[in-house]
Amino acid sequence: MSEKLRGYGLFALVALLLLVVAPLxxxxxxxxxxxxxxxxxxxxxxxxxxWGQGGMLTLGQGVFFGLGGYAMGMYLKLHDAGPGGxxxxxxxxxxxxxxxFWKPFANPVVAxxxxxxxxxxxxxxxGTLVFRQRVRGxxxxxxxxxxxxxxxxxxxxxxxxxxxxxxxxxxxDIFGQDPxxxxxxxxxxxxxALVLGVLYLGARQLVKSRFGRLLVAVRDGEDRVRFLGYNPxxxxxxxxxxxxxxxxxxxxxFVPVVGIISPSLLGVVPSLELVVAVxxxxxxxxxxxxLGAIIMNYAKTGFSEEFAxxxxxxxxxxxxxxxxxxxxxxxxVYHQARDALxxxxxxxxxxxxxxxxxxxxxxx
Amino acid sequence: xxxLLEIRGLEVVFDGFRAIDGIDLTVDQGELRFLIGxxxxxxxxxxxxxxxxxRPAAGSVRFGGTELVGxxxxxxxxxxxxxxxxxxxxxxxxxxxxxxDLAASFRRPLAAxxxxxxxxxxxxxxALETIGLTDLAERxxxxxxxGQRQWLEIGMLIAQGPKLLLLDEPVAGMSKDERxxxxxxxxxxxxxxxxxxxxxxxxxxxxxxxxxxxxxEGTVLVEGDVAAVQADPRVxxxxxxxxxxxxx
Ligand SMILES: Nc1ncnc2c1ncn2[C@@H]1O[C@H](COP(=O)(O)OP(=O)(O)OP(=O)(O)O)[C@@H](O)[C@H]1O
Ligand SMILES: [Mg+2]
Numbered sequence: 001m002s003e004k005l006r007g008y009g010l011f012a013l014v015a016l017l018l019l020v021v022a023p024l025x026x027x028x029x030x031x032x033x034x035x036x037x038x039x040x041x042x043x044x045x046x047x048x049x050x051w052g053q054g055g056m057l058t059l060g061q062g063v064f065f066g067l068g069g070y071a072m073g074m075y076l077k078l079h080d081a082g083p084g085g086x087x088x089x090x091x092x093x094x095x096x097x098x099x100x101f102w103k104p105f106a107n108p109v110v111a112x113x114x115x116x117x118x119x120x121x122x123x124x125x126x127g128t129l130v131f132r133q134r135v136r137g138x139x140x141x142x143x144x145x146x147x148x149x150x151x152x153x154x155x156x157x158x159x160x161x162x163x164x165x166x167x168x169x170x171x172x173d174i175f176g177q178d179p180x181x182x183x184x185x186x187x188x189x190x191x192x193a194l195v196l197g198v199l200y201l202g203a204r205q206l207v208k209s210r211f212g213r214l215l216v217a218v219r220d221g222e223d224r225v226r227f228l229g230y231n232p233x234x235x236x237x238x239x240x241x242x243x244x245x246x247x248x249x250x251x252x253x254f255v256p257v258v259g260i261i262s263p264s265l266l267g268v269v270p271s272l273e274l275v276v277a278v279x280x281x282x283x284x285x286x287x288x289x290x291l292g293a294i295i296m297n298y299a300k301t302g303f304s305e306e307f308a309x310x311x312x313x314x315x316x317x318x319x320x321x322x323x324x325x326x327x328x329x330x331x332x333v334y335h336q337a338r339d340a341l342x343x344x345x346x347x348x349x350x351x352x353x354x355x356x357x358x359x360x361x362x363x364x
Numbered sequence: 365x366x367x368l369l370e371i372r373g374l375e376v377v378f379d380g381f382r383a384i385d386g387i388d389l390t391v392d393q394g395e396l397r398f399l400i401g402x403x404x405x406x407x408x409x410x411x412x413x414x415x416x417x418x419r420p421a422a423g424s425v426r427f428g429g430t431e432l433v434g435x436x437x438x439x440x441x442x443x444x445x446x447x448x449x450x451x452x453x454x455x456x457x458x459x460x461x462x463x464x465d466l467a468a469s470f471r472r473p474l475a476a477x478x479x480x481x482x483x484x485x486x487x488x489x490x491a492l493e494t495i496g497l498t499d500l501a502e503r504x505x506x507x508x509x510x511g512q513r514q515w516l517e518i519g520m521l522i523a524q525g526p527k528l529l530l531l532d533e534p535v536a537g538m539s540k541d542e543r544x545x546x547x548x549x550x551x552x553x554x555x556x557x558x559x560x561x562x563x564x565x566x567x568x569x570x571x572x573x574x575x576x577x578x579x580x581e582g583t584v585l586v587e588g589d590v591a592a593v594q595a596d597p598r599v600x601x602x603x604x605x606x607x608x609x610x611x612x
Contacts, residue, residue: 205480206478208480209477209478209479209480209481210465210466210469210472210476210477210478210479210480210481211474211477211478213458213462213465213466213481214466214477216455216457216458217455217458217466220455220456220457221453221455224449224453224455226436226437226438226441227415227437227438227441227446227447228438228441228466228467228470228520228524229438229441229442229470229471229524230438230466230470231436231438234474238474
């Protein structure tokens, strides 16, 4: 019971920090930056679900982030161009009529639905193909990474259709608001924080449900789960699709928050960086995933402002350190410290001395 | 009595090696059948074929009239066949009760799985009592002793509510007391289930078995009641032969 109370308390504290304290104390520029990190945190939450809970090391979440981001970007571009108009970059590349697949995105409802549904559909398709064939572990990781690489190549190659390397940018009107205005940035921050909060609560419910327990069982013993009468491929596909939907939503929020979506934001490296952040924060706890994404992105910005090139090495070193010394990440260290403290407070005799579980680390 | 499981002309080949070489086996509804045989006789492989883990090269496995060969593992479970493994596998991160609850929940529709478990269902409570782990219900399965894990696996099997239970060496590595408890457990389960047990232990066999099938090099060597099987010279030979090899 006290565990539960503490959980609610922490959640309320974080909500207070994000929704009240941060907007009050941070200058607009920093608040906008935080909004960006929260977008990444939403992707990280999905990674926490798929990898931490489900054991699927997905190195290609950038693809889903991109699908959501581009869906949003396409709508904004078409809105700016006006009825019958072409997005500016198309005119520059000599495209004369709007490509057919762009047309539905002129409708905001279609575009907003696509933000989630397209990534979910792609993940469902991929999951059905891959998990049914019992592709897993490193093979799945490599496959998802290859997907991210291929997606970037596709985007860059189709300059006239996608904006190429530059991506989609220069938005002038975000649902009736001026994207540069401080008030717009503030509202986008609140929207992002709220979406993150709601998704976190939803994901937590999922983890606690029977489905969530089943997911952990699939992670730890996929073959055994079959003999409990469940199809692990279904469990994994659904979870993967949920994580993809989250990434898509994050991508869509990212566009108005940062004002751009481009291939460099969603390729192999950004996808990998988020997985590293999740590992450092603690992949077995959803909060760890979120924490990792926010802290690592903060650190990245701070560090890059000082020494441009050093971040990559620091990140790598941190990752290795965490993987070898604290495979459960920052949250794991926190839990350990808390338990150790609690044990010290309680007289040792009062403790029921059940054998300590030899926790086995699940191979990534 | 009617046949629940009918195996005909079964052959399993691993890279040219015939692990099962033409087995016919019939198990009736309500039977408790022991399956014995020296190491490598093909006992586990036989269960693997029944449960869909291994595909046979030839032959058929019919369960209540339904052909099992070609079905996926989870589909076969859904038809009503449960199994345990020679090296027990439980989900260490989940609590004892969660392990049992998952085993008991596979018939629920997916949407219902999205809800949180409230309390302990009757099925799970009964399984907990049967295996005597009620006191450890909320502990992670990772803390259980070797014997307790094997009981948990049996409990998960009961919670599945299968028509046919397949147990692969349930008392391997158990202490004398634990064996005895497992034997009683088995006798109790066999009252209202059809059970096939693989077991090496002769002492255990003498105490709890009635019908025994002896496998040897992928074929059925002898079938009959315990006393007859033990007295059979062919059985003595394969077992003695084995112990002589073991000694060498
Ligand atoms: N996947 C496999 N690939 C190749 N050979 C296998 C495979 N599985 C089993 N075998 C071989 O098939 C034979 C039968 O194995 P099985 O595991 O069924 O024996 P068993 O009767 O269960 O023996 P034990 O008492 O040692 O458990 C053995 O010789 C084994 O080496
Ligand atoms: Mg065996």
